[in-house]
Amino acid sequence: MASLLQYINFDDPALWISAVSIIFNPTFWNITARQEYHNKVLTRLFNGNAYYGCYALAVTIFSLGIIRDLLYERALRTQPTHPALLHPLLKPLAAALFTSGNVLVLSSMWALGVTGTYLGDYFGILMDTMVTGFPFNVTKSPMYWGSTMSFLASALWFGKPAGLALTGLVYAAYWVALKFEDPFTAEIYAKRERARAAGKKN
Numbered sequence: 001m002a003s004l005l006q007y008i009n010f011d012d013p014a015l016w017i018s019a020v021s022i023i024f025n026p027t028f029w030n031i032t033a034r035q036e037y038h039n040k041v042l043t044r045l046f047n048g049n050a051y052y053g054c055y056a057l058a059v060t061i062f063s064l065g066i067i068r069d070l071l072y073e074r075a076l077r078t079q080p081t082h083p084a085l086l087h088p089l090l091k092p093l094a095a096a097l098f099t100s101g102n103v104l105v106l107s108s109m110w111a112l113g114v115t116g117t118y119l120g121d122y123f124g125i126l127m128d129t130m131v132t133g134f135p136f137n138v139t140k141s142p143m144y145w146g147s148t149m150s151f152l153a154s155a156l157w158f159g160k161p162a163g164l165a166l167t168g169l170v171y172a173a174y175w176v177a178l179k180f181e182d183p184f185t186a187e188i189y190a191k192r193e194r195a196r197a198a199g200k201k202n
Contacts, residue, residue, distance in 0.1 A: 085159035104146030
């Protein structure tokens with residue numbers, strides 16, 4: 001570990017800018033989604049149309065993701081390479097991780113659709129039933145862990161210890177986000193089921 005840390009240039013501003021973007025993104029969309037759920041901020045902004053509000057948030061989150069990825073790539077470009085990470089076997093491993101990660105991300109987006117992917121449930125746009133097929137039968141959060149796999153793949157492909165450190169930060173940021181998102185989302189759907197049950201009794 002000490003050897004890897006010696007190959008990270010902590011004085012490089014690009015490293016810290018990338019780190020800030022990694023932490024900012026899930027923090028931003030969680031705060032924004034909670035504000036929408038409690039106060040209908042985006043829905044009111046779009047004249048009461050929850051779908052337009054959700055689409056606007058989707059475009060924003062997607063754009064922030066592109067910026068985050070570009071900042072990560074820029075940070076890797078300026079960081080030292082570790083000789084041990086240039087082992088020939090790491091290239092195919094990186095390619096497999098990148099491919100698998102993107103399969104998880106893209107297939108989950110396909111299964112959920114735009115509103116399901118981009119926090120539509122906070123806008124009151126709920127799915128009829130929970131998606132349990134692929135890739136959700138592999139992991140409960142395929143977009144998050146697929147994205148983490150892609151970050152790790154890039155770090156290994158270019159042999160950058162800084163990339164490994166930033167990947168760890170991605171993992172931590174998503175782990176914390178899920179601690180807030182999963183219970184909240186579960187309660188949104190549980191509330192709907194309670195309302196349905198009450199309606200049937202009446």
